[in-house]
Amino acid sequence: MNNNLISKSVNTCAGCGLEIVIRLALNILGEKTIIVIPPGCAALFSGYSNETTISVPGFQCNLGNTAAVAGGIRAGLDMQGIEDVYVLGFAGDGATVDIGLQSLSGMLERNDKVIYICYDNEAYMNTGIQDSGSTPGNAITRTTPGGKLIAKKDILRIVESHNIPYIASASVAYIKDLRNKIERAKTVQGTSYIHVHTPCPTGWGFQPSQTIEVAKKAVQTAIFELYEIIDGEKKTNKTINNILPEKEYLEIQKRFKREE
Numbered sequence: 001m002n003n004n005l006i007s008k009s010v011n012t013c014a015g016c017g018l019e020i021v022i023r024l025a026l027n028i029l030g031e032k033t034i035i036v037i038p039p040g041c042a043a044l045f046s047g048y049s050n051e052t053t054i055s056v057p058g059f060q061c062n063l064g065n066t067a068a069v070a071g072g073i074r075a076g077l078d079m080q081g082i083e084d085v086y087v088l089g090f091a092g093d094g095a096t097v098d099i100g101l102q103s104l105s106g107m108l109e110r111n112d113k114v115i116y117i118c119y120d121n122e123a124y125m126n127t128g129i130q131d132s133g134s135t136p137g138n139a140i141t142r143t144t145p146g147g148k149l150i151a152k153k154d155i156l157r158i159v160e161s162h163n164i165p166y167i168a169s170a171s172v173a174y175i176k177d178l179r180n181k182i183e184r185a186k187t188v189q190g191t192s193y194i195h196v197h198t199p200c201p202t203g204w205g206f207q208p209s210q211t212i213e214v215a216k217k218a219v220q221t222a223i224f225e226l227y228e229i230i231d232g233e234k235k236t237n238k239t240i241n242n243i244l245p246e247k248e249y250l251e252i253q254k255r256f257k258r259e260e
């Protein structure tokens with residue numbers, strides 16, 4: 001376990017969910033990790049120019065090729081007989097479910113030994129809150145001012161169709177569960193895909209202090225399900241006995257509010 005791989009001050013917005021995910025991931029994976037980050041809020045987080053906040057080797061790829069670059073790095077390590085280094089693809093939803101989908105599909109098909117984490121803040125946040133395939137229906141973004149007309153793309157089902165050994169959904173509100181999932185990914189011989197529901201106060205319109213509350217409500221309303229698929233077997237990680245009404249999740253975010 002290493003708590004010192006990311007500097008204390010970083011340039012995400014206050015209350016940013018993605019900061020939690022990346023800190024936890026590197027904390028668990030440790031310094032023998034090569035991280036691949038496409039453009040997005042995580043790339044800004046990782047630093048500008050010759051300054052970086054992350055003290056593991058990393059590469060900023062293009063928006064569409066995180067998985068291809070991560071797979072290529074793994075192939076290079078394999079050629080050198082290096083087995084004790086994790087390759088981590090760390091990408092936003094736009095970079096994963098839209099423009100990076102072809103590259104992701106190729107990597108999943110090859111079953112490259114890569115841990116791929118998608119932090120899903122449900123829009124292209126870094127460029128000013130445009131809707132992505134992962135934006136939920138009815139959400140207001142700069143490109144869907146009247147609310148998005150189509151539903152959120154179910155990337156986990158697309159990933160599942162590739163029959164990789166490990167798939168998980170996770171949430172920043174359930175850190176122990178997320179931790180277990182990253183720990184499991186470390187042991188997988190092949191591709192692990194972890195999709196993390198990652199609230200964004202700036203893009204979703206809630207107070208920075210509410211990040212965990214918003215993430216938790218998504219699970220408690222059954223809007224976001226926590227599960228893993230291990231060698232094809234699906235396991236639910238959080239059974240919600242008293243499902244809350246959806247409005248309890250929707251009403252605390254400005255992106256679902258309509259002008260009267």
Ligand SMILES: Cc1ncc(C[n+]2csc(CCOP(=O)(O)OP(=O)(O)O)c2C)c(N)n1
Nearest residue numbers: 039040041063092093094095123124125126
């Ligand atoms: C091919 C290409 N198109 C557009 C961009 C501009 N761009 C940079 S970051 C970004 C948003 C990425 O969204 P996402 O992957 O969801 O990450 P987030 O910003 O939400 O963290 C876009 C569109 C780019 N870098 N490359």
Ligand code: SF4
Nearest residue numbers: 012013016041125200
């Ligand atoms: S826009 Fe959202 S995802 Fe990006 S740094 Fe700010 S809070 Fe984090």
Ligand SMILES: [Mg+2]
Nearest residue numbers: 092093123125
């Ligand atoms: Mg995004």
